[in-house]
Amino acid sequence: MSKIAVVYASKYGSAETYAEWLAQELDVQALSIKKTKPELLSESNILIYGGGLYASGIKGLKEFKKKCGAFQNKKVVIFTVGLADPQKTDYSEILKNSFTEDERENFKFFHLRGAIDYKELSLPHRAMMAMMMKMLKSKPESIQENEEFFASYGKRTDFKDKRLLIPVLEYVKQLSD
Ligand SMILES: Cc1cc2nc3c(=O)[nH]c(=O)nc-3n(C[C@H](O)[C@H](O)[C@H](O)COP(=O)(O)O)c2cc1C
Incomplete structure (x- = not known):
């Protein structure tokens, strides 16, 4: 069995x-x-x-x-x-x-x-997400590819x-x- x-x-x-x-x-x-x-x-x-x-x-x-x-x-x-x-x-x-x-x-x-809820993120995780946002924003070619990341940034999203x-x-x- x-x-x-x-x-x-x-x-x-x-x-x-x-x-x-x-x-x-x-x-x-x-x-x-x-x-x-x-x-x-x-x-x-x-x-x-x-x-x-x-x-x-x-x-x-x-x-x-x-x-x-x-x-x-x-x-x-x-x-x-x-x-x-x-x-x-x-x-x-x-x-x-x-x-x-x-x-x-x-x-x-x-x-x-x-899911993600930015309010609940630990400080290191919040910092990592902020860094990722900054990095992606600096590359215009990646904006379309990461549309969903930009849309959910700072909010609560549950899939x-x-x-x-x-x-x-x-x-x-x-x-x-
Ligand atoms: C710092 C950080 C890095 C993340 N990296 C990824 C990733 O590489 N790929 C992805 O699809 N989701 C990523 N996520 C989203 C998480 O995988 C998502 O919130 C997941 O639901 C977390 O599962 P858990 O709540 O069981 O830990 C990341 C989230 C944080 C906070």
């Missing part, structure tokens, strides 16, 4: 919400990577990991990989949660920087859309949607059949 683990790392709650929605549907408990014991991961044969995207890095991924140890005989599903529209985003560089070739071949990846999990659930259910 399949044992499924749903693990996440989330700073402002989007990846956590998606992990909880998924876990509910799969009848398991979602756990933050900090609270996850390596034994849970070694006992499970389907590992689902979700993390917020920060400057193209996947939050908590290093800790997840460390706690997993080896991935042999495991099905691994990764979901990223970011503000960018996955339909218009090329994730190949992010994946290349975060996973080995072997992992990229064997893991299944999904990209979901999260979280349970329906985005349908393909993830379909894939996981097919793995566990």
